[in-house]
Amino acid sequence: MCLLVLAIDRHPEYKLVLAENRDEFFNRPTEVARFWDDHPEMLAGRDLERGGSWFGVTRSGRWAVVTNYRDLHHRIDSRFSRGGLVSRYLLGRESSEAFRSFLAADNGHYAGLNFIAGDRDEAFYFSNTGGGSKKIAPGIYGLSNHWLDTPWPKVVGIKAGFSQWIASGSTDVEVLFTLLADRELADDCDLPDTGVGLEWERALSARFVRGQEYGTRASTLYLINQHNRATFIEKSFDCEGHESGCVTYEFDIQKSAG
Numbered sequence: 001m002c003l004l005v006l007a008i009d010r011h012p013e014y015k016l017v018l019a020e021n022r023d024e025f026f027n028r029p030t031e032v033a034r035f036w037d038d039h040p041e042m043l044a045g046r047d048l049e050r051g052g053s054w055f056g057v058t059r060s061g062r063w064a065v066v067t068n069y070r071d072l073h074h075r076i077d078s079r080f081s082r083g084g085l086v087s088r089y090l091l092g093r094e095s096s097e098a099f100r101s102f103l104a105a106d107n108g109h110y111a112g113l114n115f116i117a118g119d120r121d122e123a124f125y126f127s128n129t130g131g132g133s134k135k136i137a138p139g140i141y142g143l144s145n146h147w148l149d150t151p152w153p154k155v156v157g158i159k160a161g162f163s164q165w166i167a168s169g170s171t172d173v174e175v176l177f178t179l180l181a182d183r184e185l186a187d188d189c190d191l192p193d194t195g196v197g198l199e200w201e202r203a204l205s206a207r208f209v210r211g212q213e214y215g216t217r218a219s220t221l222y223l224i225n226q227h228n229r230a231t232f233i234e235k236s237f238d239c240e241g242h243e244s245g246c247v248t249y250e251f252d253i254q255k256s257a258g
Helices: 083-091 096-105 153-168 173-180 198-204
Strands: 003-008 014-025 030-035 042-047 055-058 063-068 113-118 123-127 133-135 139-143 214-225 229-237 243-252
Touching (some): 063 083, 139 153
Antiparallel strands (some): 042 055, 055 063
């Protein structure tokens, strides 16, 4: 998953709004978002290759997102799947502080990552590549494959449009999908150098990445309103960039037992 914007306590109707694009190889087997048969309290897409997820939520109000940190100049090998952290957080009962401590204590089991997660009470951000670890205060945030709020062109662009939507008080979620679907490439002078070469930097600079082998495979929205009613919408896309499916779930956030 390679692009997200997040608003916490900034919209008049929603206490949480998260919009994200997942970029991945099209030949990597994936299951679309649903409540898992083996963990029916968790709603998430599923990586069928390594078993984890890139983004998921629970009926009790926990949510988690992971993105990879793209820097081939200083690549970190992975022994464990980064997606496994999403399901571990969602299915656990650890506090945000305890989970941040677990991540910080890890001794190199995971390749470069950014992890954002939260529950009914708080949210946090963690990076294992020098981007820090902190609680997230109410506000608007953007993340791609560098640290939180790194001003890559697509992060800056989508945050601007997202902030306008938040400020307007709109509840039209199709506006958010339109923001995620932008395929404009950044100017070469604004591209980062992450070691993938100029051609790939150009292709990956779009919010919605087009490619026959690799690209945006899903766009997802997750919103929790002031009455703790959650809405989860995931649109899937094929290698031509055409929408190939859409699932929608609505449910009430429940207080966790214990």
